[in-house]
Amino acid sequence: MISNSRIVPKHDPFDGDYSGNVFDGHLHGALYAMTGRQNPRTGINKIGLVIADRYESLPGAFGIMFDQRFVPNSSSRYLRVPREGCAIFLDAITSKRQSDEQLRELSFTVIHELGHVFNLQHTNATSFMRQSAGHPHVFRSDAFKFTQDDRYRLSQCTASRHIRPGGSAFEDLGDMANANTQKQSQLSTVLDLRIDLSSREFWRFEPIELDIQLYANGSRKKSIKIPNAMDPGHPQFCIWIDDPDGERWRYRPERRFCGGEGTLTLKPEETWWRDLAFFGQAGGYTFSKPGIHTVQVTLECHALGRVESNKLVVNILAARQDDPLYESAKSCFEAEAIGMLMHYRCFINRLPPGTNRLRDYCDAFSDHASAGMGRYKLGRAIVRRLKQDGKESVIGRFRHLASEELKQAVTDRSLGDGRRSKAEKDLLSL
Incomplete structure (x- = not known):
């Protein structure tokens, strides 16, 4: 509420529940x-x-x-x-x-x-x-x-x-556009940025995550404070992709932040980490053609200079007709509700249609990396909704489902340490 004013929306698709x-x-x-x-x-x-x-x-x-x-x-x-x-x-x-x-x-x-x-x-x-x-x-x-x-x-x-x-x-x-462009800052001598993907070879519809690590290099003895702009929605943070034809383009986030990022403190020998849903962007899938691509991240840190990550080489797989794994993964992850669950890592009011299909896929192809990622994202989305609505809400009856999916996800070696740690914390919250 702004002072004594009350704003009444013309459209209210969620029945007034915008709290929190x-x-x-x-x-x-x-x-x-x-x-x-x-x-x-x-x-x-x-x-x-x-x-x-x-x-x-x-x-x-x-x-x-x-x-x-x-x-x-x-x-x-x-x-x-x-x-x-x-x-x-x-x-x-x-x-x-x-x-x-x-x-x-x-x-x-x-x-x-x-x-x-x-x-x-x-x-x-x-x-x-x-x-x-x-x-x-x-x-x-x-x-x-x-x-x-x-x-x-x-x-x-x-x-x-x-x-x-x-x-x-x-x-x-x-x-x-403006005729004048901003000058590119010098490369940072105090920060290092490293990226990786949950898989280096995948079909474009698979729920791939980009892992981002930022740390102060070994020469620093004191903590560093920088704007916490570690998201492509901030103009300082850019993901660059080179496709098989040599075209270079910038990953397009669906939302653009206007400040509010706060600060991030990096202590000596401490690594800051986050993951980012990466198979989708504004308007559709991130990768539109099969073949070898390279991915790199740049971060502008003002007085500390520009940070450039390592370059990742990834292979976007071509379609494999009559391959049971390909056909099942395509049918599962291209379904609108499941694809959006994998990308946004949340749902609004109820479990999305197709949840049982996702679980069946994960059971049938449990050795494939996309199965562990599917369980992880489904389990965490339920926990996220529980934190919003409370354990006594309608969604509360799916606590056992979240627990089951996360327990299986943490045993998947392809999940990575960062996501495994998040899943274990969510399990404790249940």
């Missing part, structure tokens, strides 16, 4: 409830603003713009609309702003996020597109405006698909 954390699935579901089936080829006439308490993936975020959603194996143009909506999070705003600043911050954040929907990018200039979450107070009145360049871009909304919502992908500004 919301997940990516909530956001995309709420946006779809507002905008419906829009065809980007003929132009869209609706954009959505989602208002919620706080975002589970980044509780400090004031707002995000989310791009095309991921839906496995879907050719529907209606699910591939770029820049269709954004969200703001009231708890983050009220926790960082005094009561007399909250309405001004809310106004600023709403216009900032809507600016992203029109493909406006962050700037250091005093304007609506400057990031505010990292500042101790709301910006002064002179920031409540757009720069001259952004005003020109907005004036071209009708004519340019690079500005018009539903047009080009976020960050694809075409002839609307």
Whole structure:
């Protein structure tokens, strides 16, 4: 709640239950409830603003713009609309702003996020597109405006698909881009970044995870503090992919964060780790063609310089018709509900349809890496929902299912130490 104001949404797809954390699935579901089936080829006439308490993936975020959603194996143009909506999070705003600043911050954040929907990018200039979450107070009145360049871009909304919502992908500004580009910083001498994949050879629909490790190199004797921007939704964090034809492109996240990342403290000889669902991105699967690809991550750390990871060589397998493993994995993971469960690692109100098919697949092909990953993601998604709703909720009767899947997942050697540790903690919580 912002001061004494009450916001009543026009559409309420979850019956008023926006308390606590919301997940990516909530956001995309709420946006779809507002905008419906829009065809980007003929132009869209609706954009959505989602208002919620706080975002589970980044509780400090004031707002995000989310791009095309991921839906496995879907050719529907209606699910591939770029820049269709954004969200703001009231708890983050009220926790960082005094009561007399909250309405001004809310106004600023709403216009900032809507600016992203029109493909406006962050700037250091005093304007609506400057990031505010990292500042101790709301910006002064002179920031409540757009720069001259952004005003020109907005004036071209009708004519340019690079500005018009539903047009080009976020960050694809075409002839609307700035002539000036930021200089690339020097390589960091104090940080190291290492990446790996849960499997180096897989079909494009398999639920692959990207493992990310960041650590201070051996020459450091003191802790280092950096912005906790270890997610492709932050502009500082980029995943680059080179395909078999030599084309280099950037992984496209479905949501773009606006500050709120906090700080990450790296102690000497300590490794920070996270995993990231990697087989899907905004608009569809990450990999569109079979063959050898390379994957690399770069991280901009301001005064500490730019960090470049190792390069991974991965093989995207071609289709194998009449292969029982291929046919079963394709049928299981390309099913919309299961593919989205594997990608978002959560579900909204009830177990997704196809859960029994997933369990049957994991039983039949228990030696394959995708089986252990399937059990891990299903078990953790149930635990995540239990933490949200409580053990006495409707979903509480699936506690035994979560326990069974996680117990089998932790015995899978391909799961990796980091995911195994997460699964063991979840088991203890049950």
